Amino acid sequence: MSESGSTPPIRPISVLLIDDEKTWVRTQRRLLERSTGEIGVSTATSFAAATDALRGETPDCIVCDHQLGDGTGLDLLAEVRAENPEVPFILVTGEGDEAVASDAIGQRVTDYIPKLHLSRQPTRLARRIVSVVTADRTRRALARERRHKEALLDIVTASSTRSELGGNVCEQLVDDGYACAWIAVLDDDRGIVPLSTAGDTDYLEAAIAPGTRPADCTEPTFRALLETEPVFDSLPPDERNEIEPADWTQIAVDHGVRSVAALPISHHGVYFGVLTVYGRTPQIGDRERALLGEYAETVGYVFQTTAWKRTLLSSAAATVEFTLTDECHPLLALAAALPAGSTLRTATVIPRNDDHVLYVTTAEGVTEADLSEAVDATDAVVSVDCYRTDDGVHCGIVAESPVPETRLVDAGVSLSETVVVGGRARLSAVLGGEATVQQCVDALSELCDEGSVTTLWTTDESATSETEAIEALTDRQRQVLELAVEAGYFERPRHNNTGELADALDISRATFTQHLRAAQRKLFAAEIHR
Secondary structure (H helix, E strand, C coil): CEECCCCCCCCCEEEEEECCCHHHHHHHHHHHHHHCCCEEEEEECCHHHHHHHHCCCCCCEEEEECECCCCEHHHHHHHHHHHCCCCCEEEEECCCCHHHHHHHHHCCCCEEEEHHHHHHCCCHHHHHHHHHHHHHHHHHHHHHHHHHHHHHHHHHHHCCCHHHHHHHHHHHHHHCCCCEEEEEEECCCCCEEEEEEEECCHHHHHHCCCCECHHHCCCHHHHHHHHCCCEEEECCHHHHHHCCCCCHHHHHHHCCCCEEEEEEEEECCEEEEEEEEEECCCCCCHHHHHHHHHHHHHHHHHHHHHHHHHHHHCCCEEEEEEEECCCCCHHHHHHHCCCCCCEEEEEEEEECCCCEEEEEEEEECCCHHHHHHHHHCCCCEEEEEEEECCCCEEEEEEEECCCHHHHHHHCCEEEEEEEEECCEEEEEEEECCCCCHHHHHHHHHCCCCCCCEEEEECCCCCECCCCHHHHCCCHHHHHHHHHHHHCCCCCCCCCCCHHHHHHHHCCCHHHHHHHHHHHHHHHHHHHHCC
16 A cells, blocks of 8 residues: 555546447447556447536547537537647548548547558557557646646745745645645644645544654654655555554545655755645656655755744744664663663753763653663663652663764754654754754764764744853853752752762762852842842
8 A cells, every 4th residue: 555656557547439330339448448457438429428428527538430420520529629628539530531530630639540440450549549648648747747836936936934835835736636735844742733734634633633743653744754755655445444443544535535645844854844645546646746746845945944044033043853763872772772662851961071971861661670781781871870760760871972962062052852762862952053954963973874863843933042040050050950950859858969969970069069059049149130
């Protein structure tokens, strides 16, 4: 069902076959349908019946005899061309009807074939139908690409915000025939939320809960963001009995979705979200995939440009998330030795000395014994000290330096959080000053293997800058205060004393106490004067 770049099957060809000779019509219909599985034939045996049939859905190709009893094929061709100048129209003529053929060419007939030739070559008509319809579809696809590119240029020019751009792109895709289109981004908690939607959103409302995390759902949008690769799915109706009732695919089938394309929105390695479209037809062709890829690339470029402008023009900084997938991060190596399903959350990373850093961490899904055993099995981790065990194991993990977080700080960012789960380390950072995403990626790449770093713009809003009171603290005062808060020093009963916390930072108890009191005085003074 799921595809990754394979060529989809040829779309069936619908043919309207018209002749007042019922025997000939039956014979040709059988020949056409047996010659290839691509052709589906409907018939009409008079001019009036043909015009009635064409009032409904236009077929991919019309095959019509010249003599119809109550009209002629040329008369029908004239009516068809008045309504649809491009639909393939093959005129079947009798022997010696060269004048008719000449008139038909003047009315832009696609082709004409004498009946005598069909009796000698029974498969000729089928081959010609496939040929002219394929050429027509190619022409339409090229015209559609031109319209798309022109519309996309207009959208980019006219849109002033990310939300407006996303809405205009989705509307354009729905106008072009998709049942639904949406752009998904991540919120501050890494849950997927819609930036823009268009079309029939009933499926989205039934299948996707806002805020769901990518790792918790197999719907194509989530997979594309998690895998940072395009995802294409087809959902033929005859597969519905094989679908688990709770699966997103069952909901899609129930809402008439036959195909899905989800493409990550990115630019220069920075991922902003996913563009997803849902169709009523069971396949998305190569040209269509390439066109959707251009949409996603263009949106990614504009999103990146918008992010740059926002960073340059605003005093507030932007939040970016870096994902590491190899064991260049010490907590990734540690997590590999922990029980499956464990999570390590670090809000504070403190350089202990030139050789070691301290991760103030909450470990979920593990015990103190698990941590101790994992540390013994991990070369990059020196030790672990557990502070308390309420709501997870709160601990200080000492690792060998350098680590990715210190490289990011050196590049000029402020760290927010590091989360290690599912074989990935996600580092959230706030870009400020002159720091750029590329500088951060370059700094991380000095420690990590090529291709193991991906970047995601996690929020649409600028991150809030630190208050003047926090900015007034020295680095060591901030480190001491953060460790004290994380280790539960201010809670009652107190979980750790100043001596234990000072040891974690490799400083004396007196020095720790001095920095802690200085930090408290600055914060209290700022509060009094507010």
